[in-house]
Amino acid sequence: MRNLWNSYRYLFFRRVVQIGLMLLYFGSASWGWTILMGNLSSSRILDFVPLSDPYAVLQMFAAGAVISADLLIGVGVVVVLYSIIGGRAFCSWVCPVNIITDAAAVLRRALRVDSLSDRQRLSRNLRYWILAMSLVISFFMGVAAFEFISPVAMVYRGIVFGLGFGAAAILIIFLFDLFVLKEGWCGHICPLGGFYSLLGKFSLIRVYHSEENCTLCMKCKEVCPEHQVLHMVGKFSESVLSGECTNCARCIEVCDDDALEFSIRKMAENKKLGENNDNIK
Amino acid sequence: MSENRPEVKMKKEPIGDRRKFLLNMARGVGIATLGGFIWSAQVDAVTASKLMLRPPGALPEADFLKTCIKCGLCVEACPFDTLLLAKPGEDKPLGTPYFTPRTVPCYMCTDIPCVPICPTGALNEESVTTDGVLDINSADMGLAIIDHESCIAFWGIQCDACYRACPLLGEAITIEYAKNERTGKHAFMKPVVQGDVCTGCGLCERACVTEKASIFVLPREVAQGKAGDYYIKGWDKNDEKRLENAKAIKTKTKLSEKSALDSLNDVGDLY
Incomplete structure (x- = not known):
């Protein structure tokens, strides 16, 4: 038992944090809690401290939006937080997609999918290119480009405000990670993860x-x-x-x-x- | 000969590298172009809907799409569950707040809780403030439009559901009386929307008794025409001010190269 705890203690805490945050957001939308309002794009703690997704704000800036003071403070809080606990701590401790891709990874190992397919050659740097591209597209289209296709935001909004076809996004990522590319979404594609990689370099x-x-x-x-x-x-x-x-x-x-x-x-x-x-x- | 061979190989090596580099570059550019276009097309498609009714104080649609961070704080602030965030598969700009008046209209809270909470300013407090006080009556979410064909008041049946439901009673919707020539002894009591007063809250649409609402709210951009700079109300001092910024379009054709008089007198073209 002690051994079990030892080899899964952080995993347990991560799931507690991930699900706990979702619950807090859900509670604010459904039952009027004020501990954590909004969603991962932008939120408020106790209706006072603003938090904002710095990558979303960067895209908004590229799109030519006027960035409000509240948003900048929110970005500041988030940047300072992740400069301490590690940039991609977001990915493994907060992001709901992590639960999906972790599940896919476990199943992939169990089914030994890797023994079937050739070793993949897709570069993990792809995410940085997608990150750059998202800013270019934001600039030309005049909207935050990744925010309109982001499965991360889709899943999160889905949990808090109702899912719609967002369920398809979950399934697509799961199947992609399971059968197409090992650690495909989080390890190769997600520009939000790429952004936090860059942010967390000095954490x-x-x-x-x-x-x-x-x-x-x-x-x-x-x-x-x-x-x-x-x-x-x-x-x-x-x-x-x-x-x-x-x-x-x-x-x-x-x-x-x-x-x-x-x-x-x-x-x-x-x-x-x-x-x-x-x-x- | 055999001595030359390694030399040939050594010469080929750098060419191979260069080719590999160029091919890699070309592949990168190719993938980026493909991905970029698909991505842009997707963004274009999801932001294309012009029929969204936004919360009070929303910036003009293009700026709103730029500025809204899709956090849903306005949705949470709304005490009537009027506001929703667009879900995938709804053909609306993903994650942005909207409302459907026929289901739940905007009940025009005097403290407008959805607006000050907006962290980005996509819901602009200033635009719903009059003399330093929040004023929901200055909101402009859309404009109510009446379909004269299906509105039963226009048939001569007495109905003033929309008129009664309007929070700006007697101001945003007025009743116009007209003689009913068909019966010769009844009156039409026709609802008329006053475009400059209507806030687009949709309480009228909610109240409408016909199977599908005969009075409905559309975004102002969609609902209204525009006279343009060529037509000015000469009797209206305020409207005349538009002349200051009026722009003329100069069309240049073959005829306009000469003065009007010359071109009219020039009969050469007729033959």
């Missing part, structure tokens, strides 16, 4: 890998949805510095050797320095 909370504990079992790389960020595993001790790491902590959970843990960026670096000094001595 404070990082996964730290200590090479001396590692037994090279590679369970972490197997479970990681962005396995390229774990390039240092078994090679050298370092923080996972790529912005593409979602801080989902699955690697920490599956590691039986305490070779991975959360740390604060600067402290981790100091620790490394200290070790080096020890070696010199």
Whole structure:
């Protein structure tokens, strides 16, 4: 039992946060709660603190909209928050699509879909190109382009305000991730994830890998949805510095050797320095 | 010969790289163009609907689509569940707020809770403020239009459901009396919408007794024509002001190269 808790504790917390936030939003729309009103595009905490999706606001800016002060404050709060807890913490701790793609990944592993298909060659940088394209299209079409097709917003609005055909979006992403492309949506396409990757490049909370504990079992790389960020595993001790790491902590959970843990960026670096000094001595 | 071979290979290598680079570039441009056009077409399609009735204080539609972040705070603020967010598959700009008066009209709250909560200013508080006070009567969500063919008041049957339902009673909808020539002894009591007063709340549409509403709200852009700069009410000082910004269109044809007199006198063209 203890083992089970150990290997799923962060997953549990993530689902609690994801579903809890959805519940708060749903409660505000349905039962008049005021803890968290609105949705992921823009919301208010306790009818006071504004929050806004910085990527949506960036698109609005590209489209030529006048950006209100409320919106800027909201963007500021969100940017500061994710600069601390990691840019793509949004992806694994908040975004509802994460639950869908995680489910697809689990099923994909269980069905061993990978053994059927050739290794895919689609670049994970595609999302940055889509991010750039969304801004170009926003500029030319005069509306926030991704917001009108975003399945993330669709799913979220669906949960809070009624789904409509949004159910199709969920199914499409699930099937795409399951059969077409491994980690397809979150790992290759979603420009919102791309945006948070860029934002989270300098964020404070990082996964730290200590090479001396590692037994090279590679369970972490197997479970990681962005396995390229774990390039240092078994090679050298370092923080996972790529912005593409979602801080989902699955690697920490599956590691039986305490070779991975959360740390604060600067402290981790100091620790490394200290070790080096020890070696010199 | 055999000594030359490696040289040939070495020469080919950079060409191969260059070709690969160019092909990769071409593929990237191709995919980006394809994706960009499909994406733009989709955005164009979902934003095309011009028949959306927006919450009070909404910016003009193009600016509204730009500015609305689709957060649904206005929807949550509405105490009558009038406002909805457009869902996928409804052929409306996805995620933007709208209302359907025949189902639930705007009940014109005096404190207009849906407007000040808007974080982006897509619902503009200023446009529904008169003398520093929120004034729902200055809202302009649309314009009520009456279908004279199906409105039973125009048949001679007495009905003033819309007139009674109007929150600006006697101002936005007035009753026009006319003699009913068919019977010779009854009066028509025809409802008439006063376009400059109507807020487009849709209470009349909700109240209309016909099977499908004979009075209905359309966005002003859709419902109204425009006289343009060529026609000015010369007897109206306010309307004459439009002359200041009036623009003339100069048409240039072969005839207009000469003065009017010359071209009329020139009979050469007739033969």
